Amino acid sequence: MKGAKIIKKEPFITDNKGGGLLKFKRSQLCIPYGLFLSVFVIFPLLLIIYYAFTSKTGTFSLSNFTAFFTEPTNISTLIISIFVSFIVTVICLLISYPVAYILSRLKNSNLAFVLLLLFILPTWLNFVLRAMAMKELLSFIGIPLGSTASIIGLVYDFMPFMIMPLYSTLIKMDKSFEEAASDLGASKVKVFTSVTLPLSKPGIISGVTMVFLPVMSCYVITDTFSGSTGFSLIGKLIAKCFLGENGAPIQINEGAAISLIMLVIMVVTMLLTGGFKNSENARGTNL
Amino acid sequence: MMKKLLSIGYVILVLAFIYIPIFLLIIYSFNEGKNIGVWEGFSFRWYERLDTVKDVVVNTVLLAVISATIATILGTLGAIGMFYSKGKFGKYVNVGSQIPVVNSEVVTGCALVMLLMLLGSSNRSIFGLYVGHIVLTAPFVVLSVIPKLKQMDSSLYEAALDLGDTPFQALWKVVIPQILPGVFTGFMLAITLSLDDYIITATLSPLGFDTISTAVYKSIALTTAQASKNVPVYRALTTIIFIITVVIVIVMNLKSNKKENSRK
Numbered sequence: 001m002k003g004a005k006i007i008k009k010e011p012f013i014t015d016n017k018g019g020g021l022l023k024f025k026r027s028q029l030c031i032p033y034g035l036f037l038s039v040f041v042i043f044p045l046l047l048i049i050y051y052a053f054t055s056k057t058g059t060f061s062l063s064n065f066t067a068f069f070t071e072p073t074n075i076s077t078l079i080i081s082i083f084v085s086f087i088v089t090v091i092c093l094l095i096s097y098p099v100a101y102i103l104s105r106l107k108n109s110n111l112a113f114v115l116l117l118l119f120i121l122p123t124w125l126n127f128v129l130r131a132m133a134m135k136e137l138l139s140f141i142g143i144p145l146g147s148t149a150s151i152i153g154l155v156y157d158f159m160p161f162m163i164m165p166l167y168s169t170l171i172k173m174d175k176s177f178e179e180a181a182s183d184l185g186a187s188k189v190k191v192f193t194s195v196t197l198p199l200s201k202p203g204i205i206s207g208v209t210m211v212f213l214p215v216m217s218c219y220v221i222t223d224t225f226s227g228s229t230g231f232s233l234i235g236k237l238i239a240k241c242f243l244g245e246n247g248a249p250i251q252i253n254e255g256a257a258i259s260l261i262m263l264v265i266m267v268v269t270m271l272l273t274g275g276f277k278n279s280e281n282a283r284g285t286n287l
Numbered sequence: 288m289m290k291k292l293l294s295i296g297y298v299i300l301v302l303a304f305i306y307i308p309i310f311l312l313i314i315y316s317f318n319e320g321k322n323i324g325v326w327e328g329f330s331f332r333w334y335e336r337l338d339t340v341k342d343v344v345v346n347t348v349l350l351a352v353i354s355a356t357i358a359t360i361l362g363t364l365g366a367i368g369m370f371y372s373k374g375k376f377g378k379y380v381n382v383g384s385q386i387p388v389v390n391s392e393v394v395t396g397c398a399l400v401m402l403l404m405l406l407g408s409s410n411r412s413i414f415g416l417y418v419g420h421i422v423l424t425a426p427f428v429v430l431s432v433i434p435k436l437k438q439m440d441s442s443l444y445e446a447a448l449d450l451g452d453t454p455f456q457a458l459w460k461v462v463i464p465q466i467l468p469g470v471f472t473g474f475m476l477a478i479t480l481s482l483d484d485y486i487i488t489a490t491l492s493p494l495g496f497d498t499i500s501t502a503v504y505k506s507i508a509l510t511t512a513q514a515s516k517n518v519p520v521y522r523a524l525t526t527i528i529f530i531i532t533v534v535i536v537i538v539m540n541l542k543s544n545k546k547e548n549s550r551k
Contacts, residue, residue: 119305
């Protein structure tokens with residue numbers, strides 16, 4: 001069935017026959033995807049830059065940024081976002097690392113596989129439904145809505161995404177390094193801190209990139225878990241400009257400026273962690 | 288021995304953290320009453336009312352299947368092209384394909400709103416919604432297919448051509464079967480990501496169009512009685528989705544076990 005679609009989309013493949021240029025033709029297969037990305041990914045990113053630096057009348061201006069940075073609530077939202085993302089990432093890492101380590105060191109590989117499935121299974125449940133489940137549990141045991149509840153909700157939703165990359169790095173690790181270290185007299189703690197931990201760095205990095213940035217933009221959880229405390233993250237500020245809810249006008253220029261700030265945060269995080277190299281580990285593509 | 292018990296205890300503790308909320312929801316989906324914590328007797332009442340959320344489920348599934356299919360075709364062809372490309376265009380596509388993976392969903396969605404408004408169309412439309420979901424999922428198809436292309440012996444394709452296949456035949460009969468597991472993983476991942484998405488849908492969907500994510504969000508974020516009246520029905524829906532997921536996982540693993548056994 002898919003074959004029929006491919007014929008329709010790519011008639012030129014069958015048109016060009018010839019020996020030396022064959023590789024060139026295979027590479028032409030990425031033209032539709034390339035055009036799609038140009039129109040719907042690259043061009044919109046350039047639009048963000050354009051709108052961020054222009055005023056409503058279309059002239060060059062920095063007013064969107066001065067307006068953002070002179071509003072104290074915006075600054076506090078920005079700082080809180082970075083702080084909350086950091087806290088959530090650290091908690092996820094501290095809970096997930098021992099889990100991934102224990103699973104990767106189980107001798108019974110069937111048991112390890114079943115346990116891993118149990119950790120990943122909830123990610124196939126819609127994440128708003130998972131948030132609802134956590135919210136109902138919190139109200140059941142009497143934890144009030146607010147910043148603490150938000151952090152619990154965020155950790156709950158993002159933890160599986162931290163476990164997966166950690167586990168896949170730890171399971172692939174060559175265990176003979178650890179054995180060598182302990183044969184040479186290193187204590188268990190020493191083996192862990194100077195062999196296991198450094199070797200699992202790629203997994204830590206891809207786990208961190210998969211939690212840190214998405215948390216900042218994930219306003220769904222903070223919206224539903226903050227109650228009347230008004231606790232909110234930077235993603236909400238961007239969304240507010242574009243949702244146009246209840247007939248509110250869409251504020252392109254302001255929204256573009258905040259999006260650009262968000263992009264800068266993203267690039268800085270990526271440079272700090274070297275995350276670009278690890279994007280192929282993203283979201284369980286490696287499982 | 289002590290250490291082993293400690294590790295098992297820890298794993299069970301974290302699993303409890305993950306599953307207690309879900310099981311609480313499942314148990315109270317059979318509650319006659321509306322509220323969690325007050326057991327008013329066993330009933331299928333909320334399951335009988337599932338037809339009130341039928342439209343939402345249909346919207347969600349259609350969106351996921353159609354956008355994942357298009358994303359899989361675009362992404363698979365893109366990955367093959369990129370992998371064998373030596374020119375600048377392939378590199379450009381590769382970089383472009385990584386942007387939605389690392390970029391935050393809010394920014395991806397809002398950038399699309401800007402584009403749609405520039406083109407003079409409404410900022411909310413079915414077209415924009417599908418485009419948004421394909422932008423979100425196609426890069427993950429590429430990421431799933433590329434490793435399979437790396438494993439494949441690339442001379443197979445050339446051999447097929449030398450033996451007289453047209454490039455299309457060589458692609459369809461030689462390349463695609465080799466990378467099929469990656470294509471399938473990519474398709475499943477695309478479906479999961481689309482089903483899970485809230486932000487892109489909330490920014491781009493036409494008014495009145497709700498997926499499970501946006502509908503549930505509305506009923507748990509807004510605290511009005513009107514908004515929260517559907518919460519017990521969503522508990523029933525969660526239970527059903529959870530059971531379907533468990534069944535799919537078990538069936539898929541039994542199948543892959545069978546395959547491995549037959550290979551041995």
